[in-house]
Amino acid sequence: MKNKTKLASIRQAFGDTLTALASKNKNIFVVSVDLKSSLKLTKFAQKFPHRFIEAGVAENNATGVAAGLAKTGKTVFVASFSCFSPAINWAVIKQSICYNHANVKIVGSHAGLMSGALGATHQMLEDIALMRVLPNMEVFSPADATETAKITTAISHSRRPAYLRLVRPDTPLFFPPKLSFTIGKSHILQLGQDLTIIGHGPILDTALQAQVKLKNKLSLEIINASSIKPLDQKTILHSLKKTGKLIVVEDHQKIGGLGEAIAHLLLESNLSVPFIHLAVDNQFGQSAKDYSKLYQHYDLDLDSLLRAIKKLT
Amino acid sequence: MSLFSNPKIKKLQKLSKRLRKHILDINYYSQSSHLGGPLSSIDLINTVYFSDLFSFSDSQPSAKDDRFILSAGHLCPALYAVLSVKNYFSVSKLKTYSQFKSILQGHVSTDVPGVSYSSGSLGQGLSFATGLALADKIDHKKKFTICLTSDAEHQEGQIWEAVTFANKYNLNNLINIVDNNKYQIDGAVDDIMPLEDLGAKYIHFGWSVKEVNGHDFKQILRAFKQATQSIRPTAIIAHTTFAKGVSFMQHDYHYHDLKNLSSKLYQQTVKEISQGL
Numbered sequence: 296m297k298n299k300t301k302l303a304s305i306r307q308a309f310g311d312t313l314t315a316l317a318s319k320n321k322n323i324f325v326v327s328v329d330l331k332s333s334l335k336l337t338k339f340a341q342k343f344p345h346r347f348i349e350a351g352v353a354e355n356n357a358t359g360v361a362a363g364l365a366k367t368g369k370t371v372f373v374a375s376f377s378c379f380s381p382a383i384n385w386a387v388i389k390q391s392i393c394y395n396h397a398n399v400k401i402v403g404s405h406a407g408l409m410s411g412a413l414g415a416t417h418q419m420l421e422d423i424a425l426m427r428v429l430p431n432m433e434v435f436s437p438a439d440a441t442e443t444a445k446i447t448t449a450i451s452h453s454r455r456p457a458y459l460r461l462v463r464p465d466t467p468l469f470f471p472p473k474l475s476f477t478i479g480k481s482h483i484l485q486l487g488q489d490l491t492i493i494g495h496g497p498i499l500d501t502a503l504q505a506q507v508k509l510k511n512k513l514s515l516e517i518i519n520a521s522s523i524k525p526l527d528q529k530t531i532l533h534s535l536k537k538t539g540k541l542i543v544v545e546d547h548q549k550i551g552g553l554g555e556a557i558a559h560l561l562l563e564s565n566l567s568v569p570f571i572h573l574a575v576d577n578q579f580g581q582s583a584k585d586y587s588k589l590y591q592h593y594d595l596d597l598d599s600l601l602r603a604i605k606k607l608t
Numbered sequence: 609m610s611l612f613s614n615p616k617i618k619k620l621q622k623l624s625k626r627l628r629k630h631i632l633d634i635n636y637y638s639q640s641s642h643l644g645g646p647l648s649s650i651d652l653i654n655t656v657y658f659s660d661l662f663s664f665s666d667s668q669p670s671a672k673d674d675r676f677i678l679s680a681g682h683l684c685p686a687l688y689a690v691l692s693v694k695n696y697f698s699v700s701k702l703k704t705y706s707q708f709k710s711i712l713q714g715h716v717s718t719d720v721p722g723v724s725y726s727s728g729s730l731g732q733g734l735s736f737a738t739g740l741a742l743a744d745k746i747d748h749k750k751k752f753t754i755c756l757t758s759d760a761e762h763q764e765g766q767i768w769e770a771v772t773f774a775n776k777y778n779l780n781n782l783i784n785i786v787d788n789n790k791y792q793i794d795g796a797v798d799d800i801m802p803l804e805d806l807g808a809k810y811i812h813f814g815w816s817v818k819e820v821n822g823h824d825f826k827q828i829l830r831a832f833k834q835a836t837q838s839i840r841p842t843a844i845i846a847h848t849t850f851a852k853g854v855s856f857m858q859h860d861y862h863y864h865d866l867k868n869l870s871s872k873l874y875q876q877t878v879k880e881i882s883q884g885l
Contacts, residue, residue, distance in 0.1 A: 345746055348777075356735045356769030363739015366724070367747065387766070390729050391736050395718065 300500070302465040303440035306404055309461055310335025312444040313372060316451050317343055323451060324371045326361045328354055334374040334404055334461075354380045358387040362397035370398050370451055377403025377419035381458060385425055388456075393431040398454045401426070404461040406436075407496065407546030408575070408593060411464070411586040418580035424551020426458040427524050433478065434524040436460040436495035436553075439468050442521060445476035453478065462546075464586065466497035470519070481527035483534070487516035490540040490608055493531065495520050495553055498546050498595065505600050513608060523553050528560055535561065535568050540607045544573040544600060546590075571603040611661070611833060612826050620825045621884070623693070624654050628853050628881045630689035630702055635866055636874045637703040640714070642865040643857065645758060646686035648789035648822070648848040653678075655828045656754050656785075657690050661836065667695045669722045674751050675740050677725045679733020680758040680787070682865075684716035687723065696721040731764025733757065734784055738770050741782040741841075752836060754783045760792035763801045768813070774841040775814030782841040783832070787822065789850040791861040810843040822846030853881050 317323040317339060325331075326348045331340050340347040348364070350357035354375060361371040373380055381388055381401050392399045403422055410418045426434045433455055437443040443461065450457040474482055484499065485506060492502040492515055502517045509515070516534050520526065535541055541561075543554035554572035561568065575593050583589045590596040610616075627650050635641040653676075657664050662674040678687050685705065692699040697711070697720065704710035711719040715728030727733050737755035744751045761767060774782050786806060790797050797803060807817040816838040818831035828846070835842035851857035854877045857866075869877075 348742070350769075350773055351776075353766075353769035353773070355732075355766040356738070356773055359732050359735020359766065359770065360739035360742065360773060363736040363741075364743045365739075366736075367740060367743035369743065386729055387732055387735070390727065391725075391732050394726050395736075 300467040300469070303468045304465045305437060305440050305443045305461050306333070306463070307335045308440035308443040309402065309447050310339065312447040313451070314339040314342060316448060317346065320370070320451065322369045324348060324364055324369045326350055326357045326364070326371060326373045328352055328357045328375045328379065330375050334402065336374055354384040355387050358384040358399070359391045361399045362391035362395060365397040365399050366395070372400045372402055374402045375404070376417065377406040377422045377460060378417050381422055381425050382419065389429055392456050393429045396431060397456065400450050400457045400459060402459045402461065405463045406460045407462060408580050408589040408595070409462045409464055409497070409546060409586045411589065412582050412584045414582040415579040420548045420575050420580060421551065422458070422460060423523060423547050423553065427551060427556065431456055432524070433457045435521055436523055437521050438496060438499050438519050439466055439470045441468060441472055442470040442476060446521065449476050449478055460496065462497060467500045469500060469503060479522050479525040479527060481518050481520045481522060481530050483516065483530065484519050485515065485517040487514035487538065489513045489515065489538060490542065490604060491516045491518060491534045491538045492542045492544060493518040493520050493553070493557060494544040495523055496546055498544055501597050501600050502544065504597050505604060508597070508601060509604070513604065520553055523556065526556055526560065531557060531560065532564055532566065535566060539568050541568050541570045542573065542600070542603050542607065544595065546595060547574055549574040549576050569607050571607060573599060573603060611829055617825045620654055620658060623658055624651050625881060625884060627654055627686070627689045627693065629878060630692065630699070631685045632874065632877050632881065634685040634688065634702050634705045636869050638705040638707065639869065640706055640865070640867050641685050642682045644791060644851040644861070644863045645680065645683045645787065645789065647851045647853055649683050649756060649787040650686045650689070651823050651825065652785050652787065652828060652846055653686050653690050653756065655825060655832065657694060659829055659832070661829065661832050662752055662754065664694065669696065675724060675737070675753040677733050677737040677740070677753065677755045678716045679727055679737070679755055680730060680761055681715035681727030683756065683758070687716060688712055688720060691720060691722040694722065730758070730761045731766040734767055734770040738774050738779060738782060741774070741779040742777055744781055745777070745779065752781050752783060754785065756785045756787060759786055759788040759790065759803060759806065760797050760800070762786070762803050762806060771810065771813045771815065779841045780838050783835045783844060784841070785844045785846055787848055788845055789848045791850040791864065793864045795861050807843070807845045814840060816840045816842040817845060818842060819845045819847065822848035823852060855880055
C-alpha cells in the first residue's frame with residue numbers, strides 16, 4: 296500500500312506557497328534563524344531580499360523583531376525548527392506576539408518522531424501543548440503537502456497569530472485537492488459507522504491503511520483535525536455521537552496534545568465514550584534513520600492502531 | 609529657543625517635579641508599584657516626550673509620532689505619569705493604577721493610550737523596538753524608535769541578540785536608553801551579576817555610545833541630539849540615582865517596589881520632591 300502512495304515534501308509545499316503568496320502580497324515577510332534552506336525559503340530570499348530578514352541563531356530576538364515588524368502592518372512568518380521555535384522562544388511568543396496581538400506566524404518544522412535520525416533534541420513532541428495554551432494563538436498541523444499549501448494560504452490571510460507545524464520527511468499525499476481549508480474546520484477523510492479515529496499530521500495515513508486492512512469488517516470514520524485550535528467541536532461531537540468509540544493518534548506527547556483537547560471537549564459535553572490515545576507517553580524520542588522503527592517502538596505504527604481498534608470493537 | 613536654552617531646561621526640571629509627584633501618587637493610592645526605577649528613569653522619559661527633539665502629539669497619539677518602547681515594563685508608573693500629562697488620559701486615572709478594571713495595568717500595557725508595546729518580562733522590548741526600526745527603514749519612514757531598558761535587564765541574553773541584530777541592519781533610527789541606576793530587586797547589580805562597562809560592550813557590538821548623567825537635562829538633550837545624527841544605532845548609558853528625589857529611598861534597593869507607604873512618609877516624600885533633591 297505504502298509503496299504505491301505518492302510522496303511529497305510538506306516543507307517544500309510551505310516554502311513554494313509562501314513564495315508564491317509573497318509575489319502578490321507585498322506585506323509578507325520572513326524572519327529566518329539560519330534555516331532558510333531547510334524551510335525551503337531560498338527562493339523567497341532570492342526573490343524578496345528586502346522582505347527576508349536573517350536574524351541568525353537567535354530565536355528570542357528573531358521572534359521579538361517579527362512582532363515589531365508585524366505591528367507596522369506586516370504579516371511575518373518566523374521559520375525555524377519546532378524544537379527551537381516555539382521551544383526556546385516561548386516567553387517571547389507569549390508576551391511580544393500573543394499579548395501584543397502581533398500578526399506573526401510561527402512555523403516549526405521537523406516536528407515529532409518523524410525527524411528520525413536527529414534524535415531526542417530535535418524530535419519536538421511538546422509544541423502543540425506549548426502553543427495550544429496561549430491566548431490568541433491558533434494551532435495547525437497539516438496532514439500532507441496539499442493541505443500545507445492550503446493552511447499556509449489561510450493563515451497568510453488572517454491577522455491573528457498562528458503556529459504551523461511541519462515535518463521533515465516526504466509524506467504520503469492523501470488530502471483531496473478539491474477540499475479547501477477553513478480555520479476551525481476539520482475534514483472527514485472517510486465516513487464510517489463503527490469507530491472514530493481522529494488525528495493530525497501525516498500519521499493519519501496509518502488510519503487510512505487500517506481501513507484498507509479491515510476492508511469490510513469495520514467501517515472507520517477518519518477525521519483530520521488539522522485545525523487543532525480552534526478545534527472543530529461540531530464535527531467531532533457529531534461523529535462520536537454516531538460511532539461512540541474514539542481513537543486519537545498523534546506524533547506528539549499525550550500531555551497537552553490533540554487527544555487531551557478532545558477528551559476535555561467530550562467531558563464538557565457530557566459525552567462518555569471508550570477512548571484510546573496513541574501518542575508518546577511522557578518519554579523522549581531517540582535516533583532512527585527510518586522513523587517507522589520509532590513508530591513501532593512508541594506504539595504509533597499500524598499494528599498498534601489495529602490493536603487499539605480491536606480493543607474497542 | 610535653542611535646544612539647550614535655560615528656559616527649556618527649567619521647564620523640563622519643573623515638569624520632572626510634577627511627574628515624580630504623580631509617580632508617588634500612583635504608589636501611595638495603589639499601595640503597590642515599583643518606585644526606584646520609575647524615579648531614576650523619569651527625567652529621561654520626560655525628555656523623550658517633552659523636549660521637542662522627537663515628535664509626540666498632544667492630546668492623542670498619532671500615526672506620525674516617533675516611537676517609544678518601554679522594555680522594562682515595571683517602570684510603567686513613570687510612563688503613565690508622562691502620558692497623563694500629555695493628556696492622553698485624565699491625570700485623575702493615575703490613582704486607579706493596578707486596580708481591577710483600570711486601564712493602568714501593573715506592568716506597561718497597550719490598554720493605555722500612547723503605549724505601543726505591552727511588557728513586563730525583561731529583555732524583550734529591545735527586539736520589538738528593533739523590529740519597528742527595521743520596518744521604518746524598509747518603508748522609508750523618517751521616524752525614531754526610542755527604547756528604554758534597565759541596566760539589570762542587560763543580564764538577559766536576548767538584549768545582546770537584539771544589539772547584534774541592530775548593528776547588522778545598521779539601524780541608526782534606533783536609540784536605546786539604559787537606565788543605569790545600579791540596583792535591581794535583590795540588591796546591587798555589581799553583587800547580583802556585574803555588567804562591567806556597558807558602554808564599552810555596546811561599542812564592541814558596533815553601536816554609538818553616549819554616557820550621560822541621567823538627571824542632567826543638558827547632557828541628556830545633547831546625547832539625544834547626537835543620537836539622531838548618528839550613522840549607527842545609539843546606546844545612551846544614563847547614569848542615574850536609584851529612587852532619585854526621595855532621600856531615604858535613594859540608593860536603597862529595598863525600594864525597588866513599595867507596598868506600604870504610610871501617610872506620614874508620603875507627605876515627607878511629596879515635600880522633598882517639591883523642593884528638589
